[in-house]
Amino acid sequence: xxxxxxxxxxxxxxxxxxxxxxxxxxxxxxxxxxxxxxxxxxxxxxxxxxxxxxxxxxxxxxxxxxxxxxxxxxxxxxxxxxxxxxxxxxxxxxxxxxxxxxxxxxxxx
Amino acid sequence: xxxxxxxxxxxxxxxxxxxxxxxxxxxxxxxxxxxxxxxxxxxxxxxxxxxxxxxxxxxxxxxxxxxxxxxxxxxxxxxxxxxxxxxxxxxxxxxxxxxxxxxxxxxxx
DNA sequence: ATAATCAATCGTAATATTACGATGTAATGG
DNA sequence: CCATTACATCGTAATATTACGATTGATTAT
Numbered sequence: 691x692x693x694x695x696x697x698x699x700x701x702x703x704x705x706x707x708x709x710x711x712x713x714x715x716x717x718x719x720x721x722x723x724x725x726x727x728x729x730x731x732x733x734x735x736x737x738x739x740x741x742x743x744x745x746x747x748x749x750x751x752x753x754x755x756x757x758x759x760x761x762x763x764x765x766x767x768x769x770x771x772x773x774x775x776x777x778x779x780x781x782x783x784x785x786x787x788x789x790x791x792x793x794x795x796x797x798x799x
Numbered sequence: 800x801x802x803x804x805x806x807x808x809x810x811x812x813x814x815x816x817x818x819x820x821x822x823x824x825x826x827x828x829x830x831x832x833x834x835x836x837x838x839x840x841x842x843x844x845x846x847x848x849x850x851x852x853x854x855x856x857x858x859x860x861x862x863x864x865x866x867x868x869x870x871x872x873x874x875x876x877x878x879x880x881x882x883x884x885x886x887x888x889x890x891x892x893x894x895x896x897x898x899x900x901x902x903x904x905x906x907x908x
Numbered sequence: 909a910t911a912a913t914c915a916a917t918c919g920t921a922a923t924a925t926t927a928c929g930a931t932g933t934a935a936t937g938g
Numbered sequence: 939c940c941a942t943t944a945c946a947t948c949g950t951a952a953t954a955t956t957a958c959g960a961t962t963g964a965t966t967a968t
Contacts, residue, residue: 692955692957693923693924693956694825694923694956694957695957699829700829703829703832706822706825706828707822707825707828710828711819711820711824713819714819714823715816715925716812716815717803717804719808719816719897720809720812722901723812723900730908733944733946741804741807743927743928743929745927745930745945745946746926746927748945748947749925751945761908764935766936767943768944768945770908771908772908778898778901782898785895785898786898788828789887789895791835792831799839799871799872799874799879799881800925800926801924801925802927802952802953803925803926804926824956841914842915843913843914854915854917854918854958855957857915858957860916873964875914876915876964877913877914877965878914
């Protein structure tokens with residue numbers, strides 16, 4: 691086995707899991723924080739700033755991109771990455787809705 | 800390789816990644832939603848409601864517990880799980896702070 | 909005490925992730 | 939055109955995750 695049974699879950703559950711998974715690595719958190727601070731970000735800069743190989747950074751960027759969180763545009767010989775504003779807004783809404791669905795109650799085990 | 804280099808990242812980055820990772824599976828989202836709706840939740844119920852084996856559910860519960868998100872107390876012959884209110888509040892704050900750290904700007908690639 | 913029940917853990921197979929060197933590819937500069 | 943630069947992709951090794959049957963451990967019921 692080892693393969694998640696996504697078909698038995700709702701679209702909402704799968705969608706949330708995909709987004710959380712994209713953020714489930716410190717390198718990807720660091721990359722996003724870097725992009726947020728600098729507004730836009732050249733891939734090469736990340737290689738210097740985080741202590742990871744170029745191939746590894748590229749792989750993490752690909753995951754963030756395939757989750758739809760960031761977008762990259764070719765800028766001459768380099769690639770400029772930035773947050774996808776719409777996707778971020780949507781993600782923020784999904785997360786806050788999920789988090790807000792729990793209301794603490796006195797009767798807990 | 801295959802082992803994350805957590806030592807090169809900040810505590811904040813690692814802490815966020817651990818929390819996101821705990822939520823990075825649809826079964827764990829489903830379990831949490833179930834616990835939230837029912838307020839508290841017996842492990843056996845989950846086995847019936849989700850289409851997963853008892854061992855699998857137990858493993859997912861363990862991950863949620865080790866991330867500190869839920870807590871379980873022995874209730875006779877079964878175990879009653881519920882959200883850890885303090886942990887949830889903290890997680891909510893971490894997530895919203897992280898999400899809010901991005902402010903969309905007009906100048907994007 | 910014995911049986912029954914519930915949940916945790918063990919063992920294991922299938923698959924996914926992580927990391928990096930090496931190689932490929934596309935654009936700029938000479 | 940050829941070299942350089944920047945990034946992506948390939949290949950691969952180490953490790954982690956996912957799922958489940960089987961077993962164990964603990965608690966209640968008889």
